[in-house]
Amino acid sequence: MKLITAVVKPHRLDEIKEALQAFGVHGLTVTEASGYGRQRGHTEVYRGAEYTVDLVPKIRIEVLVEDDDAEQLVEVVVKAARTGKIGDGKVWSIPVDTAVRVRTGERGPDAL
Amino acid sequence: MPPGITIAAEAPQLSAANTGFMLICSALVMLMTPALAFFYGGMVRVKSTLNMLMMSFISLGIVTILWVLYGFSVAFGTDKGSLIGWDPDFVGLSGIGVTELWGTYDIPVYVFAVFQLMFAVLTPALISGALADRVKFTAWALFIALWATVVYFPVAHWVWGEGGWAFELGVIDFAGGTAVHINAGAAALGVILVIGKRVGFKKDPMRPHSLPLVMLGAGLLWFGWFGFNAGSWLGNNDGVGAVMFVNTQVATAAAMLAWLAYEKIRHGAFTTLGAASGAVAGLVAITPAGGSVSPLGAIAVGAIAGVLCAMAVGWKFKLGYDDSLDVIGVHLVGGVIGSLLVGFFATGGVQSDAKGLFYGGGLDQLGKQALGVAVTFAYSLIVSAILAWVIHKTIGMRVSEDDEVSGIDQLEHAETAYDFSGAGGGSLPRTAPAAPPARTAEAAAAATKNTKVDA
Numbered sequence: 412m413k414l415i416t417a418v419v420k421p422h423r424l425d426e427i428k429e430a431l432q433a434f435g436v437h438g439l440t441v442t443e444a445s446g447y448g449r450q451r452g453h454t455e456v457y458r459g460a461e462y463t464v465d466l467v468p469k470i471r472i473e474v475l476v477e478d479d480d481a482e483q484l485v486e487v488v489v490k491a492a493r494t495g496k497i498g499d500g501k502v503w504s505i506p507v508d509t510a511v512r513v514r515t516g517e518r519g520p521d522a523l
Numbered sequence: 524m525p526p527g528i529t530i531a532a533e534a535p536q537l538s539a540a541n542t543g544f545m546l547i548c549s550a551l552v553m554l555m556t557p558a559l560a561f562f563y564g565g566m567v568r569v570k571s572t573l574n575m576l577m578m579s580f581i582s583l584g585i586v587t588i589l590w591v592l593y594g595f596s597v598a599f600g601t602d603k604g605s606l607i608g609w610d611p612d613f614v615g616l617s618g619i620g621v622t623e624l625w626g627t628y629d630i631p632v633y634v635f636a637v638f639q640l641m642f643a644v645l646t647p648a649l650i651s652g653a654l655a656d657r658v659k660f661t662a663w664a665l666f667i668a669l670w671a672t673v674v675y676f677p678v679a680h681w682v683w684g685e686g687g688w689a690f691e692l693g694v695i696d697f698a699g700g701t702a703v704h705i706n707a708g709a710a711a712l713g714v715i716l717v718i719g720k721r722v723g724f725k726k727d728p729m730r731p732h733s734l735p736l737v738m739l740g741a742g743l744l745w746f747g748w749f750g751f752n753a754g755s756w757l758g759n760n761d762g763v764g765a766v767m768f769v770n771t772q773v774a775t776a777a778a779m780l781a782w783l784a785y786e787k788i789r790h791g792a793f794t795t796l797g798a799a800s801g802a803v804a805g806l807v808a809i810t811p812a813g814g815s816v817s818p819l820g821a822i823a824v825g826a827i828a829g830v831l832c833a834m835a836v837g838w839k840f841k842l843g844y845d846d847s848l849d850v851i852g853v854h855l856v857g858g859v860i861g862s863l864l865v866g867f868f869a870t871g872g873v874q875s876d877a878k879g880l881f882y883g884g885g886l887d888q889l890g891k892q893a894l895g896v897a898v899t900f901a902y903s904l905i906v907s908a909i910l911a912w913v914i915h916k917t918i919g920m921r922v923s924e925d926d927e928v929s930g931i932d933q934l935e936h937a938e939t940a941y942d943f944s945g946a947g948g949g950s951l952p953r954t955a956p957a958a959p960p961a962r963t964a965e966a967a968a969a970a971t972k973n974t975k976v977d978a
Contacts, residue, residue, distance in 0.1 A: 455730065456786075456790045456791070456792060456794060457730060457731060457794070457796050458794075458796055458797070458800060458833075458836045458837075458849060458852075459786070459789065459790055459833070459836060459837045460837075460840065461790070462728045462730060464728070464730075
């Protein structure tokens with residue numbers, strides 16, 4: 412199994428969700444996150460004091476998939492997340508040792 | 524407070540209309556203290572929200588009690604040497620008849636006393652904005668009590684008390700430009716010069732955590748201010764209070780627009796905080812002036828205050844004093860502007876016949892205004908700094924650096940302002956037994972058996 416993690420622009424969530432559903436992924440986890448890459452932050456001004464806000468709001472999507480699907484799913488997510496502008500984010504995958512469905516105790520690919 | 528409404532020959536009768544109006548105005552002024560709490564509370568970072576709210580709110584407790592015990596007597600009792608008042612009947616408000624009228628007015632003494640009480644509550648609360656994030660709550664409570672006693676009560680007597688030196692000299696302060704705003708602003712400066720800056724001032728970003736709260740506070744301040752200003756004429760027999768009401772609205776509008784315009788040109792955006800701050804700057808500036816200027820004059824007063832206060836809030840970064848929420852930039856500067864502009868824009872046709880420079884009155888009124896401003900500023904600055912220094916050297920004014928950084932709310936109030944986490948902050952009852960770690964799966968299972976208690 413692999414864990415695909417995507418840190419992307421929040422407004423792309425719906426597209427990514429739809430693309431994953433169309434592919435056949437049954438579940439995912441979404442977390443609100445903040446960070447910066449090459450995009451850096453933006454400037455805000457309060458009573459004339461200017462602040463550079465480095466951390467930009469992002470969402471972090473996590474999906475557990477079978478090894479064979481991983482490469483393809485990374486492509487699916489990247490395609491759905493892309494706007495072509497700076498700040499589109501990153502997608503990566505890492506190997507996973509164990510996965511258990513809490514309700515039934517099923518393990519491995521059966522738990523997905 | 525303006526000179527009395529003269530009703531020839533006869534003693535005034537209690538006016539139900541004016542009494543009712545003044546009680547409503549008193550309630551409006553009371554609202555300004557919680558409104559100020561929200562105005563300030565939204566401007567601090569999340570970790571000190573509750574402390575900021577409490578610094579204002581506690582004044583409703585402390586100053587109310589002091590006012591009843593002796594404050595009203597010191598401020599509005601029989602004059603002693605033009606500096607303070609004293610009247611044994613006013614101590615504890617115990618010797619005042621239910622239908623006894625205030626001076627030459629047609630409202631009961633009780634009504635005047637409670638209206639002025641609300642001013643006394645608000646003024647120390649104004650100071651708190653300069654002290655965000657770092658002052659021990661007990662030290663602040665002690666400071667409020669001492670400051671009200673040796674600064675606010677006497678200064679209120681100077682300006683509004685029969686026989687007070689500024690009152691007798693003819694300094695025009697309709698509703699509190701000197702006694703409230705310059706007084707609080709100068710005190711803020713005095714205290715921060717003693718206690719110093721917040722940890723990370725000019726280095727860490729200190730963004731307001733909730734501008735909607737700031738806006739809510741500013742809106743409620745604006746609303747309450749009608750009671751503060753229009754009520755300060757103590758009745759409606761001659762229309763002056765209505766002029767004050769109109770000028771309050773007009774100057775505030777002008778100041779908000781002026782602040783926003785300055786900001787747009789200088790910093791490129793119309794900010795919410797700018798709109799709220801501009802409105803408050805206008806309210807402050809029209810407070811001393813609204814009973815002596817025309818509505819067009821009020822536009823000028825508001826616009827000048829809006830621009831100058833917007834500029835003044837940047838001084839702290841250049842000069843290096845940490846006036847956290849700009850009490851000096853808004854209240855001191857706004858109060859000074861409003862008080863001095865009386866000397867230019869007074870028409871001589873509303874609350875008194877004193878004319879300003881632009882209406883052919885020469886420099887006479889301007890000189891009186893400047894003296895009122897300078898003495899109030901100097902007295903409050905020096906005495907407040909001494910009070911803060913004494914408290915700082917005895918019980919200490921500041922929380923420790925660690926506590927300031929991790930957040931004063933948890934330290935001083937044992938609370939946090941918001942709980943947005945679905946996990947409820949992961950709280951455990953304080954009585955949870957401390958079992959030795961077993962490091963076995965069975966022990967973990969046993970510990971969580973039958974603990975489904977979520978209501």
